[in-house]
Amino acid sequence: MRFEGDEDRWAVLREVEQRVLWLATAMIDHANRVRPNPDGLKVGGHQASSASMATIMTALWFDHLTANDRVSVKPHASPVLHAINYLLGSLDERYLTTLRSFGGLQSYPSRSKDPDPVDYSTGSVGIGATAPIWGALARRYVNACGASTGAGRQYSLVGDAELDEGACWEAILDPMVGELGEVCWIVDLNRQSLDRVVPHVAATRLQAMFEAAGWQVLTAKYGRLLSAIFERPGGDALRRRVDDMSNAEFQRLLRCSPEQLRLRLPGDGADAPALRELVDGLDDSTLVAALRNLGGHDLRTLGDTLAAIDDNRPTVIFAYTVKGYGLATEGHPQNHSSLLNEAQLRELGARVGMSVEAPWARFAPHSAAGRLCAEVTARLHRAPLTAEPAPEVPVDLGRTPSGTSSTQAGLGRALLDLTRQAPAVARRVVTAAPDVASSTNLGGWINKVGVWSTDNRRNWFDDDPETILHWRERPTGQHIELGIAEGNLVGLLGELGATWSRWGQPLLPIGVVYDPFVERALEPWSFGMYAGGQSILVGTPAGVTLAAEGGAHQSIKTPSIGLEQPGCVSYEPAFTVDLEWTLLAALARLGRPGGSSAYLRLSSRPVDQGLAD
Ligand SMILES: Cc1ncc(C[n+]2csc(CCOP(=O)(O)OP(=O)(O)O)c2C)c(N)n1
Structure with a gap:
């Protein structure tokens, strides 16, 4: 947008920032103090957490994002996202009074339930933060398959206490992640969590951990006013x-x-x-x-910092902030769920030029801020998706069971059969494993389709006749190998299973994990389903078939998981023909509107297949 001068530009952005802060605060206020609440149950909402992010999100959306970028927003800043979407014309005013009500704006950003654009669902601390990493990998994968989804950044706006979650570090440490230059995390460093002011100044330790993982570390620590005072005697x-x-x-x-x-x-x-x-x-x-x-409340400091991102490696920006910035509750250690009272809200309104009586006013279209909103709306416009349909999956692969075999062995064979009997389906299958691909019988499939990597890598054992598993890494590979991190596995499965809805490119993701460890992956997998991912998780071997490995390798209570998990069909086939049919049925439910995930419990116990007749 053309401004008369640089000062005007920052003044307009500041005006937008204040409106965003007001709208987010007023939305939560309305839900708690204005909307009738006949049953008296607490509604809640997080004004202070939102205020902490208002400047960062204004800088990002109104000065920086492109239509190709995607953003995951920390759970408690969802009102800020809705405020921005409202100012950009993608959320109707009537929703501003529905925060946390049935059918209204969700408590936390929800890709499947919110009425406005939400790139990533968040809410389970740590999981939404890592989703853009898996989203970036999934996007690279579909691009390697021939799609052209562009190359936007994948931002994650995370709370500083969110970095306490192992899920974050599990993801950051995966060897593949260091190559994802499109990933950028912005840490809202307000030094507060839910209960307390976090002890110690942890930023330098955290920065060193990101650097050790190969990330570029940027800091927006002080604003211009404070920096200018540092120059005085x-x-x-x-x-x-x-x-x-x-x-x-x-x-x-x-x-x-x-x-x-x-x-x-x-x-x-x-x-x-x-x-x-x-x-x-x-x-x-x-x-x-x-x-x-602090830097996280200074639009210019943030602008300079965002401009310094180097896309050759992932970036983390530590943006220093104050929880509750600009509100009467700012910086108070117990402000996590505290709400402004009416006088405090009126005082905020007076400061930002808004009133409690007309809380939802947008900018006048011809004002500078109104014109900026129109320009940003045009800049962030996304062309409608042209979706490729998921492939037609056969119901049978024509194999007559014979001899003795296990369902786990049957999985490897069925995938190979698929490459011959239904190549269009096999081409869309992508398998993933946390270091258990060969021990769950995927060796034949991997030899056939190769291992996915962003570029061709030399296989130093390709001339070794004693090597049976051929680890050929290339951009056309269809197996993705992760470190021993089941959380990462299901994070990736969720995003591979969402490419049909993000990019119009259906994939058929299948993850394998020893069944005793399914529970470790369950919460993030379940969250991925809630966020719209459709995938197949194969727990194998299941039950007591790994009993020889000891008690830690027995999975005796996992059958109930399949029964309890919404959006998921579970199967425990006895014979390989059952495995084949259930696998095909599960594949036929992936990568499509109204589809579902599946959980397959398999066994390494050989069974006489003749008994299936
Ligand atoms: C897995 C998980 N554990 C706990 C919570 C409850 N919880 C929500 S927010 C929060 C503190 C978040 O602190 P931070 O990420 O620093 O955000 P901010 O202080 O800016 O709100 C906690 C413990 C949750 N939503 N998810």
């Missing part, structure tokens, strides 16, 4: 003081009046006299504003 001392103080002390200062701040900020260290002098030279409002002038 005593500024170095102030920087040291702010850098070195504990999270808890910083949060305490955020709650101080200007008078208290003048007393407390200088501290009692060697720098105290210099700090006192510096603080004395600042008026009250500058002093208060400077303390909370």
